[in-house]
Amino acid sequence: MILKKVYGFIPQLPSSDCSLLPHNHYWIASKHVVTPNGTISGAVEIKQGRIISIVAEENWHVNSWFTTVVNYGEAVIMPGFIDVHAHLDDPGRTEWEGFPSGTKAAAAGGVTTLIDMPLNSAPSTVSEEALKLKVQAAEGRVYVDVGFWGGLVPENAENVTSLERLLDAGVLGLKSFMVPSGINDFPMTTSAHIKEALPTLARYRRPLLVHAEVLLDHDGKLEPEDGADNARSYSTYLKTRPASMEEAAINQLITLTKETRAGGSAEGAHLHIVHLSDARTSLNLIKEAKQRGDSITVETCPHYLAFAAEDIPDGDTRFKCAPPIRDAANKEKLWDALLEGDIDMLSSDHSPAVPEMKLLDEGDFLKAWGGISSLQFVLPATWTYGRKYGITFEQLASWWSEKPAKLAGLTTKGAIAIGNQADIVVWEPDVEFDLDNGYPVHIKHPSISAYMGSRLAGKVLATFVRGNLVHKEGNHASLACALPILHR
Numbered sequence: 001m002i003l004k005k006v007y008g009f010i011p012q013l014p015s016s017d018c019s020l021l022p023h024n025h026y027w028i029a030s031k032h033v034v035t036p037n038g039t040i041s042g043a044v045e046i047k048q049g050r051i052i053s054i055v056a057e058e059n060w061h062v063n064s065w066f067t068t069v070v071n072y073g074e075a076v077i078m079p080g081f082i083d084v085h086a087h088l089d090d091p092g093r094t095e096w097e098g099f100p101s102g103t104k105a106a107a108a109g110g111v112t113t114l115i116d117m118p119l120n121s122a123p124s125t126v127s128e129e130a131l132k133l134k135v136q137a138a139e140g141r142v143y144v145d146v147g148f149w150g151g152l153v154p155e156n157a158e159n160v161t162s163l164e165r166l167l168d169a170g171v172l173g174l175k176s177f178m179v180p181s182g183i184n185d186f187p188m189t190t191s192a193h194i195k196e197a198l199p200t201l202a203r204y205r206r207p208l209l210v211h212a213e214v215l216l217d218h219d220g221k222l223e224p225e226d227g228a229d230n231a232r233s234y235s236t237y238l239k240t241r242p243a244s245m246e247e248a249a250i251n252q253l254i255t256l257t258k259e260t261r262a263g264g265s266a267e268g269a270h271l272h273i274v275h276l277s278d279a280r281t282s283l284n285l286i287k288e289a290k291q292r293g294d295s296i297t298v299e300t301c302p303h304y305l306a307f308a309a310e311d312i313p314d315g316d317t318r319f320k321c322a323p324p325i326r327d328a329a330n331k332e333k334l335w336d337a338l339l340e341g342d343i344d345m346l347s348s349d350h351s352p353a354v355p356e357m358k359l360l361d362e363g364d365f366l367k368a369w370g371g372i373s374s375l376q377f378v379l380p381a382t383w384t385y386g387r388k389y390g391i392t393f394e395q396l397a398s399w400w401s402e403k404p405a406k407l408a409g410l411t412t413k414g415a416i417a418i419g420n421q422a423d424i425v426v427w428e429p430d431v432e433f434d435l436d437n438g439y440p441v442h443i444k445h446p447s448i449s450a451y452m453g454s455r456l457a458g459k460v461l462a463t464f465v466r467g468n469l470v471h472k473e474g475n476h477a478s479l480a481c482a483l484p485i486l487h488r
């Protein structure tokens with residue numbers, strides 16, 4: 001595609017090291033600009049990092065002598081993706097990912113903001129002090145904006161003061177696990193801990209995100225014939241984490257979310273279920289709670305929408321995650337729920353580790369690290385697998401920008417709207433590409449990504465973060481000028 005660039009009078013320049021388009025006042029135009037009022041052919045005016053006007057083509061008359069215009073033709077101009085669930089492992093486990101590589105991957109994939117999970121870094125973000133270390137690690141090292149979830153663990157759940165200090169320090173909300181997390185300094189919480197924390201979160205009007213699986217007596221137990229010999233089979237792993245684990249956790253949670261209704265002890269609190277995989281009973285429970293008026297939302301991830309357990313090759317531990325990828329019929333039901341609006345939003349749950357921990361040689365699904373590496377590919381993955389269901393650009397913007405912004409309390413992000421920060425992705429829906437060894441992948445360990453080797457549609461051309469063109473056709477701005485986001 002040919003980009004038509006009309007350069008005229010050059011206004012004051014921002015640091016050209018922060019942006020590949022060194023102008024602080026310019027227009028971007030295309031035939032498909034996705035706004036909250038629908039998709040228009042038109043142009044977006046950006047000044048000092050903000051969107052200052054949005055004009056339909058027929059009303060757009062700029063004097064090209066005095067104006068900088070980048071015309072993207074048929075490409076789609078959309079709000080940048082907001083990934084509310086990513087593990088960047090910085091500080092402390094930067095050999096797993098880290099802010100520079102993770103946010104470069106995000107920028108290359110059209111993700112303009114991500115909210116970092118409180119675990120897999122060291123220390124876990126469970127105290128004010130740990131949050132300060134996070135912010136220090138992010139400063140000057142992030143190519144997209146990064147906010148932080150704090151960790152709800154038994155220690156701070158039982159200590160209102162320490163929870164308040166963590167919230168006062170600026171986490172956007174909290175995250176907890178109802179099963180062992182796999183990380184020693186991030187112990188699991190029971191529903192009693194969660195119940196105790198909800199009134200505090202209600203006062204702060206910040207959400208609690210929960211990894212909703214619980215261990216049940218009869219779950220997680222393998223029959224002798226499913227033992228080590230079959231550890232290379234995904235079906236063996238699947239039996240260790242049945243849908244009943246998600247269902248039981250959600251059953252416990254929806255007894256608590258009753259209190260989020262008007263007059264309840266946790267009125268003002270909000271509960272968000274992360275990475276739902278079970279599209280059957282668990283989903284119905286959430287739907288019923290919503291109908292009753294509980295403040296509850298749910299996300300799923302592209303890997304649950306793209307893959308089916310029965311298709312995962314023996315020993316291919318790139319696909320191991322928790323909760324697990326289930327059968328093809330479950331995947332269809334997840335799509336139905338997403339299209340119906342019963343699933344509110346999408347996230348990556350990008351959870352990398354060093355390749356050795358994926359045990360790719362042994363292919364042991366029971367021992368390998370659980371986590372999908374996907375951050376750079378969530379836009380094309382959602383589009384590629386969603387096209388056959390007729391998904392629209394507006395739906396993509398809702399699942400990946402508008403609803404995530406609302407969850408994280410980001411009032412000036414999540415839509416191409418006047419006054420919002422100019423966080424924008426420009427992409428070509430019809431362009432396909434192979435994720436082969438020649439493809440510029442920016443996550444630290446491409447070999448562990450479940451998407452490598454596949455062909456995807458939806459090529460990201462350009463990514464703007466607060467008006468800075470941070471990524472363009474495989475290249476990044478030379479400086480990492482995006483910002484840590486703290487709740488104020």
Ligand SMILES: NC(=O)N[C@H]1NC(=O)NC1=O
Nearest residue numbers: 181182321322351370371
């Ligand atoms: N610790 C961690 O990142 N766990 C994540 N990985 C995964 O597959 N599910 C998770 O919750």
Ligand SMILES: [Zn+2]
Nearest residue numbers: 211274275322
């Ligand atoms: Zn999780």
Ligand SMILES: [Zn+2]
Nearest residue numbers: 085117349351
């Ligand atoms: Zn996670």
